Amino acid sequence: MTTNRTPATRRPVRWHTGGPGAAQRLLGRLRDRAREQQRAEAHRLLEADLRGLWREACAGVGLCQYIDVATGMTVRTPKFGALRLGPAGTSFTVEQLPGGEPDDITRHAARLAHSLGFAGLRVQPLAGRWLRVVLFEVDPLASTFRLPDDVIGRADAPVLLGRAEDGSLVEHVLASPGHIAVQGQNGSGKSQLSYGLTAQCAAAADVLVTGSDITGLLLGRAWDGTAHREWQVTGSRDLVAHAEHLDRLVAWMDTRLDAMPPRRDSVTPTVQTPLVLVVLEEFPGLLRAAQAKDRKLAERITSAVLRLLSEGRKAAFRVLMLAQRFEANAVGGGYARDQFAVRVSFRVPAESLAMLHGDDARPLGPEHANAAPGIAYLSAPGHDCTRLRAPYLGGYGAFCDRIARHGRRPDTDQEDAA
Numbered sequence: 315m316t317t318n319r320t321p322a323t324r325r326p327v328r329w330h331t332g333g334p335g336a337a338q339r340l341l342g343r344l345r346d347r348a349r350e351q352q353r354a355e356a357h358r359l360l361e362a363d364l365r366g367l368w369r370e371a372c373a374g375v376g377l378c379q380y381i382d383v384a385t386g387m388t389v390r391t392p393k394f395g396a397l398r399l400g401p402a403g404t405s406f407t408v409e410q411l412p413g414g415e416p417d418d419i420t421r422h423a424a425r426l427a428h429s430l431g432f433a434g435l436r437v438q439p440l441a442g443r444w445l446r447v448v449l450f451e452v453d454p455l456a457s458t459f460r461l462p463d464d465v466i467g468r469a470d471a472p473v474l475l476g477r478a479e480d481g482s483l484v485e486h487v488l489a490s491p492g493h494i495a496v497q498g499q500n501g502s503g504k505s506q507l508s509y510g511l512t513a514q515c516a517a518a519a520d521v522l523v524t525g526s527d528i529t530g531l532l533l534g535r536a537w538d539g540t541a542h543r544e545w546q547v548t549g550s551r552d553l554v555a556h557a558e559h560l561d562r563l564v565a566w567m568d569t570r571l572d573a574m575p576p577r578r579d580s581v582t583p584t585v586q587t588p589l590v591l592v593v594l595e596e597f598p599g600l601l602r603a604a605q606a607k608d609r610k611l612a613e614r615i616t617s618a619v620l621r622l623l624s625e626g627r628k629a630a631f632r633v634l635m636l637a638q639r640f641e642a643n644a645v646g647g648g649y650a651r652d653q654f655a656v657r658v659s660f661r662v663p664a665e666s667l668a669m670l671h672g673d674d675a676r677p678l679g680p681e682h683a684n685a686a687p688g689i690a691y692l693s694a695p696g697h698d699c700t701r702l703r704a705p706y707l708g709g710y711g712a713f714c715d716r717i718a719r720h721g722r723r724p725d726t727d728q729e730d731a732a
């Protein structure tokens with residue numbers, strides 16, 4: 315059979331008829347094409363390299379399934395899809411194993427990332443079993459992370475708790491139910507975190523920063539001239555004042571519970587009924603000092619704090635308790651400790667970490683016992699065992715400046731709590 319279709323002829327490159335500069339333009343185009351081919355080849359090689367490393371790393375951390383086939387045992391790992399290199403960083407897609415969850419990868423994030431030659435990774439679910447793994451060149455926990463000069467305007471806006479290992483920001487909404495426990499050895503970063511938290515909500519019209527601080531640094535003088543100051547008791551000279559103040563807060567909470575509107579079981583923070591953040595800085599120290607003076611006084615303080623912890627949630631009261639170690643005896647008993655939904659541990663001995671976060675935190679114990687100041691371990695609803703770097707506000711002077719700048723001034727709109 316014959317065909318009369320003529321083969322396509324290659325058209326000659328007529329650069330000599332292309333007008334002025336045609337030869338240069340042609341050379342430019344050829345160079346671009348060569349560069350693009352080189353780039354595509356480099357991309358292909360890097361992709362093949364990472365694919366191999368990914369497979370080995372997954373098998374190394376046990377993120378694999380062993381399948382018995384006729385030729386022997388074969389290892390199946392989450393499938394590496396396509397590599398993406400761009401200004402936003404390096405990432406690739408992965409198809410999870412049947413029955414797999416993004417958590418399976420997150421749990422081994424640091425080890426997998428290190429095997430690939432990166433400092434960390436974050437997992438973003440895509441569709442179905444597919445995920446995107448975003449790689450980080452720099453360890454987000456290793457460098458100091460400055461707290462932006464931002465404040466929240468309302469109790470239901472999120473405050474920044476820190477930056478997680480995967481580079482994502484970890485936030486907490488004060489209005490969400492849950493008291494906050496912060497533990498850590500001397501100089502581990504408890505106060506810096508609390509400076510940041512309180513400074514972020516100092517301006518909110520529906521938040522009142524109250525509490526007891528025997529050190530007089532977190533609360534007290536720094537808050538002079540603000541609406542919060544009259545609700546704060548400081549110093550260790552007059553311990554009865556601390557007990558009286560906590561009783562006053564409990565009485566306020568009771569008034570709210572008694573006045574609960576029909577068909578409602580919790581108070582929503584408003585300007586008239588603000589969210590009351592009860593800060594208890596170095597609470598075990600307050601209890602010890604009270605015990606040394608008068609056993610009854612210590613019991614009075616403990617029972618007031620227990621009431622705030624157990625019933626505060628409904629009345630828009632939130633406790634932020636700081637301690638070097640959340641031992642049951644030191645914080646008013648195991649029941650008190652169990653009331654904290656948000657738990658943050660800076661550098662603490664391995665035992666203390668497991669005590670506050672449970673057995674899941676045990677494997678990290680030895681490493682976390684030597685963590686640098688500002689690195690914390692967080693357990694909270696939606697954040698299971700997250701390591702983060704708390705934001706650094708810039709020293710005590712910077713904290714005082716922020717409170718002076720943003721601290722809400724006294725006004726007459728709020729309910730009469732007395």
Ligand SMILES: Nc1ncnc2c1ncn2[C@@H]1O[C@H](COP(=O)(O)OP(=O)(O)OP(=O)(O)O)[C@@H](O)[C@H]1O
Nearest residue numbers: 458499500501502503504505506687688704705706
């Ligand atoms: N998030 C952070 N980023 C960088 N450095 C930090 C951070 N947090 C704390 N530091 C450093 O550690 C020092 C001690 O922190 P901080 O005063 O918060 O400790 P602490 O746990 O409150 O100690 P103490 O039990 O003695 O009160 C700070 O002065 C600062 O230099």
Ligand SMILES: [Mg+2]
Nearest residue numbers: 501504505506
């Ligand atoms: Mg401190």
